[in-house]
Amino acid sequence: MNAFSGVDYLPLRPMASPMSVVDVFFPGFSAVNASVQQLLPHDVNGYVHLLCMGAVFVVFARYAYSYANDVINKYLSRTIHIKYYDETYEMVTNWVQQQPFAREAASLMAHVRTQQQMFCQDDSMSKKPLSYSPWDGSFPFWFKNHRLTYHCRVKDHHEEISISCIGISSAILTEFMEECRVQYLSLIERKVPVFQPEGGEWKRTGLRSARDISTVIMDEKVKSEVLGDMKEFLDQQTLAWYTSRGIAYKRGYLLVGPPGTGKSSFCLSVAGLHDLDIYILNLSSGLSDEGLGKLFSKLPAHCIVLLEDVDAVGMKRKDTSAGQKQKQKDVSQYGVSLSGLLNVIDGVGSQEGRILIMSTNHVDHLDEALIRPGRVDMTVQFKHADKDIVVQLFCNIFKETPGVEPEKEVNDVTIEKLAEEFATHVPVGEFSPAEVLKFLVKHKNSPVDAVSGVQEWVAKQMEVKESKAKLERENSWVKDD
Numbered sequence: 001m002n003a004f005s006g007v008d009y010l011p012l013r014p015m016a017s018p019m020s021v022v023d024v025f026f027p028g029f030s031a032v033n034a035s036v037q038q039l040l041p042h043d044v045n046g047y048v049h050l051l052c053m054g055a056v057f058v059v060f061a062r063y064a065y066s067y068a069n070d071v072i073n074k075y076l077s078r079t080i081h082i083k084y085y086d087e088t089y090e091m092v093t094n095w096v097q098q099q100p101f102a103r104e105a106a107s108l109m110a111h112v113r114t115q116q117q118m119f120c121q122d123d124s125m126s127k128k129p130l131s132y133s134p135w136d137g138s139f140p141f142w143f144k145n146h147r148l149t150y151h152c153r154v155k156d157h158h159e160e161i162s163i164s165c166i167g168i169s170s171a172i173l174t175e176f177m178e179e180c181r182v183q184y185l186s187l188i189e190r191k192v193p194v195f196q197p198e199g200g201e202w203k204r205t206g207l208r209s210a211r212d213i214s215t216v217i218m219d220e221k222v223k224s225e226v227l228g229d230m231k232e233f234l235d236q237q238t239l240a241w242y243t244s245r246g247i248a249y250k251r252g253y254l255l256v257g258p259p260g261t262g263k264s265s266f267c268l269s270v271a272g273l274h275d276l277d278i279y280i281l282n283l284s285s286g287l288s289d290e291g292l293g294k295l296f297s298k299l300p301a302h303c304i305v306l307l308e309d310v311d312a313v314g315m316k317r318k319d320t321s322a323g324q325k326q327k328q329k330d331v332s333q334y335g336v337s338l339s340g341l342l343n344v345i346d347g348v349g350s351q352e353g354r355i356l357i358m359s360t361n362h363v364d365h366l367d368e369a370l371i372r373p374g375r376v377d378m379t380v381q382f383k384h385a386d387k388d389i390v391v392q393l394f395c396n397i398f399k400e401t402p403g404v405e406p407e408k409e410v411n412d413v414t415i416e417k418l419a420e421e422f423a424t425h426v427p428v429g430e431f432s433p434a435e436v437l438k439f440l441v442k443h444k445n446s447p448v449d450a451v452s453g454v455q456e457w458v459a460k461q462m463e464v465k466e467s468k469a470k471l472e473r474e475n476s477w478v479k480d481d
């Protein structure tokens with residue numbers, strides 16, 4: 001007799017189950033079904049029907065949802081697209097980055113905040129502060145009781161963004177853009193937006209603090225002359241005057257001087273003074289004539305264009321043996337030709353209303369055609385520090401700043417006396433303002449130390465300069481040989 005005899009067992013339901021159509025969609029379903037049937041009190045086929053109906057419903061609902069979305073997007077929604085290269089891009093991304101939804105999005109891009117984003121945050125002093133922005137997807141948010149959606153995706157290596165809303169009016173979107181604009185303008189107050197070429201387009205690459213023009217030390221007479229000229233040019237009446245006489249409304253300045261004498265600082269200061277954006281171009285950056293033309297055609301009506309180190313490309317036209325200029329040819333080893341440059345400066349497509357500033361270390365390397373009146377209306381000389389400039393630099397560093405608690409060891413009258421003493425030890429025309437400033441900043445906490453250390457510093461610098469000059473002379477002899 002079997003050890004188990006006498007025990008009642010429940011009869012097992014049959015294990016084998018024929019293949020069903022459901023197996024086609026859910027492989028193995030019949031086997032699972034058979035097993036489950038043994039455990040459940042009811043026939044599982046009832047659940048299967050329910051499951052199938054559920055699946056059909058889900059598929060249908062998804063289709064209906066995407067169809068409804070398409071219809072809404074096409075006929076019942078409005079969208080504003082923002083180009084990566086346009087300043088609206090900075091306006092919108094700046095606004096978005098400060099919203100709670102930007103941190104709560106499912107997909108985020110993290111960035112170490114750049115210098116230009118610091119000013120809008122409290123934690124600007126912390127090391128490598130982070131910011132987040134929604135990334136690659138659609139992110140709904142509320143704006144003035146309207147549900148807007150921020151879309152972001154990458155196209156052609158650039159972020160492409162758009163803002164959409166449900167409805168047949170774009171009013172809320174333009175209101176949104178206006179808010180971004182106003183917020184952006186308040187953030188860039190006292191800053192100079194700097195634009196530079198990127199991918200053949202202008203891109204805002206920085207925001208520089210607007211430097212007070214009084215901190216750019218130069219000959220006062222020259223400074224007031226050039227500032228007066230710019231002020232007059234930018235006056236509304238001047239525009240009317242130019243227009244009524246059919247003269248192209250634009251002005252060109254040439255800043256000439258050795259490195260570190262304040263040419264770039266002057267440009268940034270005047271941009272801040274007149275609340276103008278600055279567009280900086282370096283002609284030795286491999287730009288072609290076509291690219292240059294395209295960039296000039298995209299300049300806004302009022303701005304400053306700074307052509308830096310315009311001599312660096314060696315664009316002087318060749319002299320023929322007869323001494324004649326070989327028209328429209330140049331010796332530029334880079335992409336931009338002289339004719340290309342002249343064309344954008346005053347050709348048919350050149351932008352009106354702009355101030356063109358060219359800076360150079362070597363005016364004698366420039367072709368006369370480039371600096372003739374009409375192209376260059378005023379030449380401004382920047383020079384190595386003379387006694388007056390050294391005194392001003394000293395006072396600028398050590399005099400009390402209005403509104404700032406004085407921590408200095410001496411008052412302003414004593415500073416002026418120390419400045420005079422300091423200047424007597426600096427040889428005239430030997431050092432650039434940048435060099436003098438470097439020394440003064442090193443002693444920024446003690447004007448007395450600056451005065452007591454200046455003679456030793458001058459002696460050392462003169463030694464360095466002499467050995468450099470000697471080396472250059474030797475090199476030029478080797479070349480001549």
Ligand SMILES: Nc1ncnc2c1ncn2[C@@H]1O[C@H](COP(=O)(O)OP(=O)(O)OP(=O)(O)O)[C@@H](O)[C@H]1O
Pocket residue numbers: 215216217218257258259260261262263264265266361382433434435437
């Ligand atoms: N005249 C000046 N007044 C005040 N600061 C100056 C002056 N010249 C130079 N500096 C200081 O020196 C630094 C370099 O100056 P800047 O770039 O303006 O010189 P630059 O003439 O444009 O030189 P480069 O020809 O090499 O471009 C800046 O930080 C600036 O603050």
